[in-house]
Amino acid sequence: MxxxxxxxxxxxxxxxxxxxxxxxxxxxxxxxxxxxxxxxxxxxxxxxxxxxxxxxxxxxxxxxxxxxxxxxxxxxxxxxxxxxxxxxxxxxxxxxxxxxxxxxxxxxxxxxxxxxxxxxEAWVGAARNSKCTILLTLGTGIGGGIVINGELWRGVTDTGAELGHMTINFQGPVCSCGNRGCIEAYASAPAVARRMKEAVESGRQSCLKAQLLAGEEVDSKMIYQAAVGGDPLSKEIIEETGQLLGIAVANYVNIFNPDYVVLHGGLVNAGEALLGPLREETKKWCFRASQRNLRVVPSELKxxxxxxxxxxxxxxxxxxxx
Amino acid sequence: MxxxxxxxxxxxxxxxxxxxxxxxxxxxxxxxxxxxxxxxxxxxxxxxxxxxxxxxxxxxxxxxxxxxxxxxxxxxxxxxxxxxxxxxxxxxxxxxxxxxxxxxxxxxxxxxxxxxxxxxEAWVGAARNSKCTILLTLGTGIGGGIVINGELWRGVTDTGAELGHMTINFQGPVCSCGNRGCIEAYASAPAVARRMKEAVESGRQSCLKAQLLAGEEVDSKMIYQAAVGGDPLSKEIIEETGQLLGIAVANYVNIFNPDYVVLHGGLVNAGEALLGPLREETKKWCFRASQRNLRVVPSELKxxxxxxxxxxxxxxxxxxxx
The missing domain is CATH 3.30.420.40 (ATPase, nucleotide binding domain)
Incomplete structure (x- = not known):
């Protein structure tokens, strides 16, 4: 070898x-x-x-x-x-x-x-020795990966694991894929920025308000940094993002009953401001029997x-x- | 052997x-x-x-x-x-x-x-020779089964494949599991009966109206039989059930990219009145690349x-x- x-x-x-x-x-x-x-x-x-x-x-x-x-x-x-x-x-x-x-x-x-x-991650990262790993990459889109017993499950024509395009609200916002209410339409980096902009436009206060109203670009990194810095609206947007991701993760847990869900990508740098509400909501929405051996963790390999x-x-x- | x-x-x-x-x-x-x-x-x-x-x-x-x-x-x-x-x-x-x-x-x-x-079904039924079969049992609840390369995927603690408890609308009706908007809360037999009752109570006409308003039990079988018999409201309820199931099936398709989705249980006897809208909606909501090798079929083993x-x-x- x-x-x-x-x-x-x-x-x-x-x-x-x-x-x-x-x-x-x-x-x-x-x-x-x-x-x-x-x-x-x-x-x-x-x-x-x-x-x-x-x-x-x-x-x-x-x-x-x-x-x-x-x-x-x-x-x-x-x-x-x-x-x-x-x-x-x-x-x-x-x-x-x-x-x-x-x-x-x-x-x-x-x-x-x-x-x-x-x-x-399943090989030598956050999910080593796992029997079933579900990974989400949080970025411009939301990508996914499924590892079962050490092997990738790619689907029969290599187009599976599109975990970002699972609808969690069929009456929700339109997604890049053309459908409604995919988790990507709520929790991708551009979706987080859009939700922040909508909140400010509806009259909410934030330290990012002036930039947003001036039409300057405010990306998800600026929002989670403002959240960590104490801006209440930014904290709320990141918390809500965690909750929405938690609803999606609960779906994966009910479907796969995995031992690891790994979160990867820039937004994970928001740390517990994102992961706390995410874990809370996952617990609330998935079967208790599937929670015992479940760990929802950030990427180790980054x-x-x-x-x-x-x-x-x-x-x-x-x-x-x- | x-x-x-x-x-x-x-x-x-x-x-x-x-x-x-x-x-x-x-x-x-x-x-x-x-x-x-x-x-x-x-x-x-x-x-x-x-x-x-x-x-x-x-x-x-x-x-x-x-x-x-x-x-x-x-x-x-x-x-x-x-x-x-x-x-x-x-x-x-x-x-x-x-x-x-x-x-x-x-x-x-x-x-x-x-x-x-x-x-x-994956062994000798509707999905024989499949690489990935997703099965839904439509009954009092909605159960699920996942067969990958001829083997059951049960989850790490045998509590996976709870396919009925995937949320398709986190603002939807409360489900038997305590959460909101699971596909079971829309398309199980009692959920279909509930949606029919709500429609009649809101003033819609149906051949089942008198029984419903008299408080007699009208189950999902009576509804799909009325649909097959031409009752417009029953047809609409069955069609809508197919569409809601189609949204759920599209999620499974984006996640698994299976070659077979098999539908099992009494409601499948509604035939094309259910399966037609279900297939249509699945097509609309899932990635085109995953549709090429996909078959959405009723149980053969029944x-x-x-x-x-x-x-x-x-x-x-x-x-x-x-």
């Missing part, structure tokens, strides 16, 4: 790469600009250089690496390695695995980015979840192939 | 038993009164007699049977064979497997009744799902043990 794998975390702005050992430790990591504007060929060329760079920096030769896995925005076909659509990369139908393979001297795998994070999880997927898939 | 297994479908009123072959065929089946009022010892004694009866009728000796599995109302511990709570049997903490084992001459297994139905599914679980679990 080869002792190392390379994990790539491909994002719209930055791409991170790392060399990871079989214990999940990161030997070397590096971040570069994705330069998505240059097109898929350019981006994939840069990924190949990043793989060579981190491998060289870790003094890992091709014979020591089980493979490289790219955690990519999706939807995608993980087996064929084709990215169907990634709006923030302006990609459509990009044959990522086929294009990267000739440029690197190791096996190439492709996996959805939220799946990669879930796999990483910014490294992408590279560690991708490397973990490379180890797992290289073994499946052999 | 032993060629037969016995499946038991334990209900509050009737208990069915059958001898089933490895191809899922039912050799012999029989139904008896459960006599729940007699207590757990009495009921379990009757189950043992039923096992002996159907085995004798099929001329199956103990050496030919892989085992007997009882599909029981839950929640329960499938490994220990303990039924935590079954209100319609008035059972609490009944050690079903331990009590039945000395009375029958074959291995004994216990499984949740909705899980058993899901296993049966009243035999309990015995066939339980026997299938007995075959599977007898092999796991060996």
């Amino acid at each position: 080869k002792p190392y794998a390379v994990g790539i975390d491909l994002g719209g702005t930055n791409t991170k790469g790392g060399v990871v050992g079989r214990d999940g430790s990161v030997l070397v990591k590096k971040s570069i600009k994705t330069e998505a504007g240059g097109g898929a060929d350019h981006v994939i060329g840069r990924i190949a250089e990043l793989v060579a760079d981190v491998a060289a920096a870790a003094a890992v030769g091709q014979n020591d690496a089980a493979g490289v896995c790219v955690g990519s925005p999706g939807p995608l076909d993980s087996r064929a390695g084709v990215v169907h659509e990634a709006p923030n990369l302006r990609w459509r139908g990009v044959r990522l695995a086929d294009m990267l393979r000739p440029l690197v001297a190791m096996p190439v795998f492709v996996e959805n980015d939220a799946n990669v994070a879930a796999f990483g 910014g490294d979840a992408g590279i560690v999880g991708a490397a973990g997927c490379a180890f797992a898939r290289a073994e499946d192939n052999s | 032993k060629p037969y297994a016995v499946g038991i479908d334990l209900g509050g009123t009737n208990t069915k038993g059958g001898v089933v072959g490895r191809d899922g065929s039912v050799l012999v089946k029989k139904s008896i009164k459960t006599e729940a009022g007699g207590g757990a010892d009495h009921v379990i004694g009757r189950i043992a007699e039923l096992v002996a009866d159907v085995a004798a009728a099929a001329a199956v000796g103990q050496n030919d049977a892989a085992g007997v599995c009882v599909g029981s109302p839950g929640p329960l511990d499938s490994r220990a064979g303990v039924v935590h709570e079954a209100p319609n049997l008035r059972w609490r903490g009944v050690r079903l497997a331990d009590m039945l084992r000395p009375l029958v001459a074959m291995p004994v297994f216990v499984e949740n009744d909705a899980n058993v139905a899901a296993f049966g 009243g035999d799902a309990g015995i066939v599914g339980a026997a299938g679980c007995a075959f599977a679990r007898a092999e796991d043990n060996s």
Whole structure:
């Protein structure tokens, strides 16, 4: 068994790469600009250089690496390695695995980015030794990952685990997916900012009021920082976000009866202001019998979840192939 | 490999038993009164007699049977064979497997009744050869079963697959579980009857109006029969029930990306009046990429799902043990 794998975390702005050992430790990591504007060929060329760079920096030769896995925005076909659509990369139908393979001297795998994070947390992160991990990535959208008995459940056509697009109120606000009341429409970063703006426009006071009314951008980070700083309306918005997420998490708990629910992404930095109400509401809405072995926890791998999880997927898939 | 297994479908009123072959065929089946009022010892004694009866009728000796599995109302511990709570049997903490084992001459297994139905449909029913089956039982409550790659997913403490208790409107009607807007609170048999009653009380016309206003019981069967018979309000209630179920099914599809969603239970006899709007609404609310390989179908095993599914679980679990 080869002792190392390379994990790539491909994002719209930055791409991170790392060399990871079989214990999940990161030997070397590096971040570069994705330069998505240059097109898929350019981006994939840069990924190949990043793989060579981190491998060289870790003094890992091709014979020591089980493979490289790219955690990519999706939807995608993980087996064929084709990215169907990634709006923030302006990609459509990009044959990522086929294009990267000739440029690197190791096996190439492709996996959805939220799946990669879930796999990483279940492997060596907040949910290690779990039987069933449900992960939510809280960001511009809400992504999801499902790990059952150490294996990703991707769905029969790789389009499952869209946990952000579960309706919790079919009469609720319109979501980016076109439907109503998905948890993403309440608790994604833009949805939190929208709820704050609506509250101020309805006459509520806040230290962010002047900026909001002047039309300046107020993002979810500014809101949770204002909440931590004591702004009552910001606290209320973050608390309500936790409660809405708790209703969604209770649904996942009634469906999966998992041992871990892991929350990942910028908003998790709000800490207990978000997680406290989230845990409270989850308890209120899900079956008591499913609460005994349940832990609702923040990501442990944080910014490294992408590279560690991708490397973990490379180890797992290289073994499946052999 | 032993060629037969016995499946038991334990209900509050009737208990069915059958001898089933490895191809899922039912050799012999029989139904008896459960006599729940007699207590757990009495009921379990009757189950043992039923096992002996159907085995004798099929001329199956103990050496030919892989085992007997009882599909029981839950929640329960499938490994220990303990039924935590079954209100319609008035059972609490009944050690079903331990009590039945000395009375029958074959291995004994216990499984949740909705899980058993899901296993049966995925094994030899409407979802045979599926990679992922989601089953809903529409009855007094809404039960659920999840089969992934031929195996039940029960959750880490056997309390998963509570698919009826997924909130689709957190501002919706109060559910039997204490929460709001679970799909069970909209589409269980009593919920359908309640919605019909509310519509008539608000002044709507229906052929069932006189009975409803006289305080006579109008159940969901009478409503779907009236719908099939052309009563406009009944048709509307059944159509709306299908739409609400479609919103729930879309959630399961976005979460699991299954190839089969199977609907089981009396209400499914409403046929296309229910299934048409259900499929329409599912399409509207779930990701297009997950629709390609999706089939939303009625149960094929119908009243035999309990015995066939339980026997299938007995075959599977007898092999796991060996």
